[in-house]
Amino acid sequence: MADRYDVIVVGGGHNGLVAAAYMAMAGLNTLVLERRGLVGGACVTEELIPGYKFSSCAYVSWMLQPKVVADLELRRHGFDVYSQDPYLTQPFPDGHRVLFWQDDRRTEEEIARISPRDVEAYRSWWKFWSRAAEIFQPYLLTSPPTLEEIGDRLQGTAYQDVFKTLLTVSFRDLLDDFFESDQVKACFVSAPDLQGPRAVGSALSSAYYACSIFINPEDQGIAKGGMGGLTQAMARAARSHGVTIRTGAAVKRILVRGGKARGVVLTDGEEIESNLVVSNADPLQTFLRLVGPEELDRGFVEQLGRLKTDMAHLKLHCALREAPDFSRFLDTGEDALHLGLIKICPSVEYFEKSCEDTRQGTFTDCPVFEIQMPSAYDPTLAPDGHHVLSAFVFHAPRCLVGRSWEEAREEIANQLIDKITEYAPNFRDSIIDWRLFTPQDMEQRMGFTNGNIHHLDLVPSQMLSRRPLPGWSDYRTPIQGLYLCGAGTHPGGEVTGAPGHNAAHAVLEDWERNA
Numbered sequence: 001m002a003d004r005y006d007v008i009v010v011g012g013g014h015n016g017l018v019a020a021a022y023m024a025m026a027g028l029n030t031l032v033l034e035r036r037g038l039v040g041g042a043c044v045t046e047e048l049i050p051g052y053k054f055s056s057c058a059y060v061s062w063m064l065q066p067k068v069v070a071d072l073e074l075r076r077h078g079f080d081v082y083s084q085d086p087y088l089t090q091p092f093p094d095g096h097r098v099l100f101w102q103d104d105r106r107t108e109e110e111i112a113r114i115s116p117r118d119v120e121a122y123r124s125w126w127k128f129w130s131r132a133a134e135i136f137q138p139y140l141l142t143s144p145p146t147l148e149e150i151g152d153r154l155q156g157t158a159y160q161d162v163f164k165t166l167l168t169v170s171f172r173d174l175l176d177d178f179f180e181s182d183q184v185k186a187c188f189v190s191a192p193d194l195q196g197p198r199a200v201g202s203a204l205s206s207a208y209y210a211c212s213i214f215i216n217p218e219d220q221g222i223a224k225g226g227m228g229g230l231t232q233a234m235a236r237a238a239r240s241h242g243v244t245i246r247t248g249a250a251v252k253r254i255l256v257r258g259g260k261a262r263g264v265v266l267t268d269g270e271e272i273e274s275n276l277v278v279s280n281a282d283p284l285q286t287f288l289r290l291v292g293p294e295e296l297d298r299g300f301v302e303q304l305g306r307l308k309t310d311m312a313h314l315k316l317h318c319a320l321r322e323a324p325d326f327s328r329f330l331d332t333g334e335d336a337l338h339l340g341l342i343k344i345c346p347s348v349e350y351f352e353k354s355c356e357d358t359r360q361g362t363f364t365d366c367p368v369f370e371i372q373m374p375s376a377y378d379p380t381l382a383p384d385g386h387h388v389l390s391a392f393v394f395h396a397p398r399c400l401v402g403r404s405w406e407e408a409r410e411e412i413a414n415q416l417i418d419k420i421t422e423y424a425p426n427f428r429d430s431i432i433d434w435r436l437f438t439p440q441d442m443e444q445r446m447g448f449t450n451g452n453i454h455h456l457d458l459v460p461s462q463m464l465s466r467r468p469l470p471g472w473s474d475y476r477t478p479i480q481g482l483y484l485c486g487a488g489t490h491p492g493g494e495v496t497g498a499p500g501h502n503a504a505h506a507v508l509e510d511w512e513r514n515a
């Protein structure tokens with residue numbers, strides 16, 4: 001029998017590390033158990049091709065909460081980013097492009113090249129989303145209110161109309177209300193699930209992402225050493241406060257006796273006792289596999305069965321002997337190496353077809369994706385003169401109809417490579433080797449159910465007080481002493497540290513009350 005701990009954190013994803021650090025800072029004897037050989041979960045750097053290091057899942061730091069950076073002293077522990085300017089490039093097949101610069105005036109000049117009328121619309125668009133972000137921001141680092149409570153608090157304020165619009169208007173209608181140019185609309189189109197941007201409520205989850213305007217610009221960009229640079233800093237911060245981190249330690253069961261969490265059993269049979277257990281695994285894994293339905297109320301298990309995890313993605317990683325040539329989209333003097341993220345989405349209809357095909361279980365011929373070449377900033381990622389490039393595909397079926405992901409892997413990777421080559425003609429010939437992560441790969445590798453990168457879809461029915469389930473949004477669970485701290489809890493996915501922060505505070509509140 002190993003030592004007894006105050007608290008065991010199941011999973012060393014970024015939220016598990018953040019939760020562990022806060023609990024250790026408050027004096028709890030804390031153990032993190034991570035099933036993989038490295039911590040970080042979906043926020044890691046891995047040498048997927050010999051000599052070439054990739055941010056294998058998350059690729060840009062844009063929502064990391066300033067309070068977490070400060071409290072964990074992440075800078076002192078090695079976290080740093082390369083800022084990107086432009087931070088986003090949207091090229092179009094007809095040779096147009098929009099560069100999104102840190103300086104809004106420069107972005108407006110870009111939009112004016114496509115549609116002078118949409119410059120004013122762009123200003124109003126940001127005003128709308130700033131308001132939306134201001135509505136949600138106060139709730140990111142607290143247990144969430146209901147939508148109704150938020151609505152009540154906004155009565156009679158300037159925010160009331162924005163909130164009503166978010167609840168009642170589709171993203172597509174919102175775009176049509178603001179902009180005239182389809183290319184400008186294509187720069188902003190978004191949807192939280194495969195219902196696509198025409199679904200009512202599809203704008204609501206974007207309010208969460210809009211909260212990125214409150215992130216310190218110096219914490220936004222390409223993490224030095226890849227995204228694993230950030231989670232390594234988090235692990236150093238946690239260790240500096242006394243957290244013990246074990247890798248290669250997969251939890252098989254969370255021990256429950258008398259309705260209370262008592263510790264864990266690892267897959268090799270080792271049993272470790274603790275007063276509390278905090279799970280960074282997704283809610284479905286935590287309750288259905290690690291706890292077991294037999295320990296839970298039938299109604300609760302039925303509710304779990306209705307949770308939505310439909311949104312899946314692909315990620316293509318390529319080792320390159322030379323940088324892709326996007327010069328046909330650039331003016332004289334502009335640097336092709338530093339285009340930031342390059343988003344492929346030529347029109348709103350193209351985006352909608354991507355959702356529709358995915359809903360039907362096929363891989364679309366209209367893939368929407370973002371390309372990033374971090375080695376243009378960080379020379380440690382690839383050999384001299386060579387590059388690493390990754391493409392994150394926004395929509396992919398969890399399972400393909402009629403064939404397995406394994407059968408489709410080669411064809412789909414080639415389809416993506418062809419698509420990128422349409423924009424950068426030297427791309428295919430520059431590839432030394434590639435890897436494609438399918439939803440199935442992500443499930444097996446990273447451990448999240450259905451390869452869902454946010455553990456649960458971030459849709460209105462699974463946001464705020466309804467995340468992961470109504471009545472269970474305060475990180476506590478029906479099992480006494482068991483808490484959730486991952487992306488499946490409020491406020492949701494992305495590399496924010498917020499669920500880890502909030503879960504630790506719920507644990508500490510109970511710990512002090514019971515002391």
Ligand SMILES: Cc1cc2nc3c(=O)[nH]c(=O)nc-3n(C[C@H](O)[C@H](O)[C@H](O)COP(=O)(O)OP(=O)(O)OC[C@H]3O[C@@H](n4cnc5c(N)ncnc54)[C@H](O)[C@@H]3O)c2cc1C
Binds near residue numbers: 013
């Ligand atoms: C392809 C992809 C691209 C993304 N891009 C971005 C991006 O650019 N920017 C951004 O901010 N976010 C991005 N995200 C989302 C973001 O990475 C995730 O939402 C976030 O990292 C989730 O963090 P987490 O700590 O809650 O969970 P996870 O990262 O899933 O960590 C959970 C951890 O628990 C471990 N675990 C699970 N079960 C067990 C067990 N039984 N025993 C022991 N350990 C266990 C897992 O191995 C894992 O390490 C992306 C995600 C993916 C997959």
